[in-house]
Amino acid sequence: MNREEILERIRRLMVEIRIDEVKEAVDEALRMGIKPLDIIDNALTPAIREIGDLFEKGEYFLPELIISADLFKEIMDEKLKPLLTAEGSAREVLGRVVIGTVKGDLHDIGKNIVATMLEIAGFEVYDLGVDVAPEEFVRKAKEVNADIVAMSALLTTTMIEMKNVIELLKREGLRDKVKVIVGGAPVTEEFARQIGADAYAEDAVKAVEVCKKLVGEKTGN
């Protein structure tokens, strides 16, 4: 089997939620020397998005969504994250990032990937989890003297919470001290601009690039 075939196999097994077989296929891909990030970006993420589409079409229901999300997290925690962390060699602290999924939103798979990649790149990451109120983002940003506040939202109904966090940062006099980056499937560059965020990134790799640029702007490098 070549790279394309094994990634396609993982994607298909994941969409069919064949738990043991997906795990075996991931092990097989790793044995073939395929990079963890390649498996995340080109097999697991497309699969879970397809599951979301099937849910929207009424072909899958909430249990399928929950089981597949758990499976994704299990594969991340048990198989891929340890390898990603071991690969990371950066030890110089690039900056402090407070990250969380906004209030009312429980989606955290994408946010966790972003947090992991930032950590590997050398950022000190404070992950507040999910359903994070604006006050909590601001309190933590103050406490750790954050360089960046990073917010994730997966629901069109919760995206607007990002604006509430930015407004609170302004009211607390912190807005010129921290950079704000936003992301998540429904979030766009245009939306980021509208709400007054400094940046948007569509995936975890881009998020790292953009965060490096943001701390560079802060320190004038």
Ligand code: B12
């Ligand atoms: C898994 C999932 C769930 C799981 C979440 C489990 C978990 N622990 O995360 C569960 C079952 C809990 C769930 C619940 C619900 N869900 Co849901 N879910 C999904 C699904 C299928 C996949 C999301 C995902 O993990 N994607 C994989 C990751 C890797 O991708 P990602 O999140 O986009 O992240 C990447 C980028 O966006 C970016 N990124 C993400 N965050 C950030 C942050 C920053 C700062 C940056 C820079 C970048 C960045 O980088 C990531 C890595 O590359 C999506 C479908 C979809 N197309 O997104 C629906 C989806 C988001 N859910 C949906 C819905 C409707 C719901 C529910 C309301 C269902 C219900 N009736 O109860 C509830 C809401 C619960 C709540 N209050 O939050 C809808 C939303 C529709 C809308 N218009 O808002 C979707 C789109 C499905 C659909 N097509 O209908 N869901």
